[in-house]
Amino acid sequence: MSLLRIEGISKWFGATQVLYDISFTFYPGQINMIIGPSGCGKTVLLKCIVGLIRPETGKVFFGDVDFLKASSEQKRSILKNLGMLFQSSALFDSMTVGENVAFPLRVFTRQPEKVIQDRVAYCLERVGLAGIQAKYPAELSGGMKRRVGLARAIALNPRYLFCDEPNSGLDPLTARRIDELIQEITQEFQTTTVVVTHDLKSMLDMGQRILFLYQGRAEWQGTRTQLFRELEALPPNLSNFLHASGLIR
Amino acid sequence: MPMNLLLKGFEDFGQYLLLLRRSFTGLLRFRLYWELWTHEQIHMGRDSLFLVAIISLFVGAVTTVQTAYQIVSPFIPKSTIGAIVSTSAILELAPTVTSLVLAGRIGSSIASQIGSMRVSEQIDALEVMGINSATYLILPRLFSAIVAFPLLVIYACFIVHIGGIIAGAFTGAVNPTQFAIGARSFFEGFQITFMLIKAVTFGFIISTVSAYQGYFVRGGALEVGKSSTRAVVVSCLMILVADYVLAQLLL
Numbered sequence: 288m289s290l291l292r293i294e295g296i297s298k299w300f301g302a303t304q305v306l307y308d309i310s311f312t313f314y315p316g317q318i319n320m321i322i323g324p325s326g327c328g329k330t331v332l333l334k335c336i337v338g339l340i341r342p343e344t345g346k347v348f349f350g351d352v353d354f355l356k357a358s359s360e361q362k363r364s365i366l367k368n369l370g371m372l373f374q375s376s377a378l379f380d381s382m383t384v385g386e387n388v389a390f391p392l393r394v395f396t397r398q399p400e401k402v403i404q405d406r407v408a409y410c411l412e413r414v415g416l417a418g419i420q421a422k423y424p425a426e427l428s429g430g431m432k433r434r435v436g437l438a439r440a441i442a443l444n445p446r447y448l449f450c451d452e453p454n455s456g457l458d459p460l461t462a463r464r465i466d467e468l469i470q471e472i473t474q475e476f477q478t479t480t481v482v483v484t485h486d487l488k489s490m491l492d493m494g495q496r497i498l499f500l501y502q503g504r505a506e507w508q509g510t511r512t513q514l515f516r517e518l519e520a521l522p523p524n525l526s527n528f529l530h531a532s533g534l535i536r
Numbered sequence: 537m538p539m540n541l542l543l544k545g546f547e548d549f550g551q552y553l554l555l556l557r558r559s560f561t562g563l564l565r566f567r568l569y570w571e572l573w574t575h576e577q578i579h580m581g582r583d584s585l586f587l588v589a590i591i592s593l594f595v596g597a598v599t600t601v602q603t604a605y606q607i608v609s610p611f612i613p614k615s616t617i618g619a620i621v622s623t624s625a626i627l628e629l630a631p632t633v634t635s636l637v638l639a640g641r642i643g644s645s646i647a648s649q650i651g652s653m654r655v656s657e658q659i660d661a662l663e664v665m666g667i668n669s670a671t672y673l674i675l676p677r678l679f680s681a682i683v684a685f686p687l688l689v690i691y692a693c694f695i696v697h698i699g700g701i702i703a704g705a706f707t708g709a710v711n712p713t714q715f716a717i718g719a720r721s722f723f724e725g726f727q728i729t730f731m732l733i734k735a736v737t738f739g740f741i742i743s744t745v746s747a748y749q750g751y752f753v754r755g756g757a758l759e760v761g762k763s764s765t766r767a768v769v770v771s772c773l774m775i776l777v778a779d780y781v782l783a784q785l786l787l
Contacts, residue, residue: 334660337664338663338664339660339663339664359562362666363666366664366665366666367666369664371661371664373657373660373661374657375656375657377656377657377658377660377661378658379653379658379661380652380653380656380658390665391665393568394564394565394568394665394666394667395665395666449664
């Protein structure tokens with residue numbers, strides 16, 4: 288059920304094509320990374336997968352269900368099993384941290400308030416932010432906002448976890464902490480985790496399956512082991528991208 | 537160029553209608569909307585009371601003084617001032633002036649709230665959770681406006697009368713008794729119905745036009761500010777057009 292597969296995704300914005308026939312399989316219990324330089328279409332692809340943007344061609348299979356052709360009931364059922372951490376955290380400004388994390392629980396479940404509050408406390412504790420339920424997003428630092436975003440994303444025990452540039456704009460220590468949390472959550476909940484990033488340190492630390500995009504095209508895909516094994520035979524764009532980081536020589 | 541503007545206008549209107557239709561689908565649990573509705577009631581209704589009172593008080597006072605200034609003939613009874621001020625207040629001043637003022641206060645607030653949610657990906661977050669963001673964001677504001685506007689207009693109408701009575705007594709143009717006699721002599725029940733129809737219509741226009749402006753914002757803080765300004769301008773224009781159409785149809 289929690290296998291995620293995309294087939295032949297293409298997307299145009301007006302006359303400009305931004306994604307070219309992209310296919311990939313994202314595996315459960317693993318961190319699947321979409322990497323590439325800025326403007327290569329990573330976020331557009333992610334938004335196509337979660338239904339925020341409709342691709343012109345292609346299929347997105349959550350398990351056996353084609354999300355783009357699914358009935359509204361099927362879509363709702365898929366979205367219920369999907370958590371997403373946005374680049375901007377996307378916390379609701381008018382709600383407290385506690386209300387933000389409780390929001391999906393209140394929308395999708397009919398649990399008593401005590402159970403919801405316990406779950407909120409657990410999720411916040413899980414991301415290392417116990418006891419900040421009463422604070423508003425405006426009172427939090429960038430790293431704390433991402434962690435609250437992560438707590439909200441896991442509130443419903445999702446099968447799929449999507450992270451859009453989860454550590455961009457954060458200091459190295461906080462960025463690594465976010466990466467660790469994503470790894471821990473993927474292991475603990477056995478989620479199919481999809482991380483979009485251009486941070487190669489993150490990719491090297493936690494990426495298990497990798498899709499490299501360059502100018503809207505899937506230039507390389509495989510496992511991290513494969514990547515290191517084929518280091519000398521990688522496509523030039525990927526090779527340049529990896530070497531530019533200075534992490535690979 | 538005018539043709540392009542016309543086409544753009546049709547496109548915007550079509551998109552506005554589609555958004556309206558979408559905002560009535562995919563309803564969630566009533567409790568979620570109730571909380572938002574009560575919050576909006578406080579924001580639109582209670583928080584506007586002071587502003588509406590001040591404006592209505594002065595509108596009433598100025599209308600009385602200016603009406604008195606124009607009635608120079610000794611053969612016209614002083615109570616006529618009360619009749620003119622009261623009828624104007626009910627038919628036009630309370631609903632239209634109040635709504636134009638509220639378009640600035642509430643319309644800009646709705647557009648900037650929804651617009652900033654759009655640019656900070658909060659609307660995307662709602663959609664990813666499987667929530668119809670149009671319904672969640674627009675419906676409570678629309679129903680809140682439809683309830684709050686008539687109440688605010690009734691309140692404004694009352695204060696316009698108070699302003700008129702105070703100004704009349706203060707300047708000696710008309711005493712409170714004469715004002716009341718005049719106001720009652722020309723009163724018809726339908727005027728109140730007409731006032732409330734206007735209030736509901738204007739509430740609908742302000743809430744939906746402003747929500748539309750905010751919902752389709754692209755870019756950053758600058759565009760949110762522009763959408764807020766556009767929400768006020770378009771709402772005011774639509775109010776004036778609707779004001780004329782309603783007067784033509786119902787009077």
